[in-house]
Amino acid sequence: MARIFKFGDGISTDAIIPGRYNVTTDATALGKACFIEARPDFAASVQPGDVIVGGRNFGCGSSREHAPMAIKAAGIQAVVARSFARIFYRNAINIGLPVIQCDAIYDAIEDGDPVSIDIHSGGIAVNGKMFQGETPGPVAVAIMEAGTLIDLIKTRGWAAIEEVS
């Protein structure tokens, strides 16, 4: 069963993928370097489908899209956080890494807890309790349904976003 990797507040993109490790466009290489300094055992211990639960302002700092790419390539199914920095949130949605804002879950879980998530509904089951993530905005929903922003624009153009705005 998927497990939780719990992180604190203010996890920066420098912590997710330091500037010395993002000199590449290769997702696999980024995945191997994910949290390489902040939590050196991370990449080796993630099993496909595991979940990150972060505190406030997850993904703050630089706009480097290498950060959500690294998390996704490491095998993480979704990032749940009390709040997300704007650019990280948008980048994650754009590349198809599910991100769920949920405040209540943070204090109710520990690192390593088993978890199951319904990405579409935002429902998170852990320790016998259900938590409900906040509903994403209409553009984020449209992108998630298409897979990535590139998929959405390539197939439907800006009309796909104009019709939900």
Next chain:
Amino acid sequence: MGTLTEEIFSRRLGRDVHAGEIVVAPVDYAMAHDVTGPLAIEAFRHLEVPLWDPERVILVFDHILPANTVASAGLHKLVRDFATEYGVTHVFQEGICHQLMVEKGFIRPGGIVVGADSHSTTYGALGCFAAGFGSTDIAVTFATGRTWFRVPETIRINLRGALPPGIFPKDLALQVIRRLGAEGANYLAVEWGGEAVEAMSVDERLTLANLTVDFGGKAGLCEPDEQTRIYLGDAEVADLHPVAPEYRSVVEVDAQTLEPQIACPPAIDNVQDLSTVEGTQLDEVFVGSCANGRIEDLAIVAGYFEGRQVHPRTRTIVVPASKQIYMEALARGYIQTFMEAGALVMNAGCGPCLGRQHGVLGPGERALSTSNRNYAGRMGSPQAEIYLANPAVAAVSALAGAITDPRGFN
């Protein structure tokens, strides 16, 4: 009607636009650099469409300049090959992307500009709506000339009074971050106003707008005025003011009672009065970055360095934000002053700010920087500590080898 942000979007779209609306809007320019550009280019190629406009795409080599590894040289080549293939002519390797966007005349009051770098908020100093994005969003703009925005609500920050000696825009920005926290303006626009901003040069306003993203702001705008017209050398700058704006909140800061502010490790909002950390010994001082690498910043540092030596304990690195600034500093004798004082002067660019090239910190080392990020690992080892301060604090701290108050320094 509305905030500066609502005014800009209303004019651009030809209808009344209000905060909270989702809009698809055309932009003036889209910028990417040597780290975010390669991913943007790869995503753009997946779209299999022509480039929107080769004259409106800006590519800058600044984060790793010149290339320091085979890997970075490969990324640079990827960007250069793209520029050649698509006829992109605005390709620069003479300074930090944000400084060049302003210097090269791409930024106009009332404009909308997007950049694949978080500190793209910098351009708001000229009354332009400018926000940072990731590479995929910029790729879509490369293809279409547009992007989508949720028009943000605005926090108005009024900086009151005159700046006392030793206090600079950096201190005001850090004071605001101290009060609002690192996500205090997340998803929001910020308007910087009040007498202190009206009295500032554009160079000083660029520091405020730059640091807006470091407390989460999507954009940080100053009203264009006479200073803006002088800076742009253009009397035709359009009038742009908030009109009966409704703000999310209004923050008042009294500049006159501030002491120098220091962002202490490991977070931008761990801000203390200088006196709290005075005397902390330093291994490195870095003067530069898109926050404080401009000619006025270098002038402050040169003023303190004249006829003095930096402390032997403290390697001191000066990086002008652009070639233009570097050459002006040469003409004014600042570069000679820096070198005679024992500082290292590096080529224009991002310098040591992001820990990927010259000036990397080792484990257990402590640096003071005029830049804008002090996360663990930002400038090198995750066991290194980074303090952020104004250029005068950086200068006197380099001379003393420890964090020092510029007020009363002799």
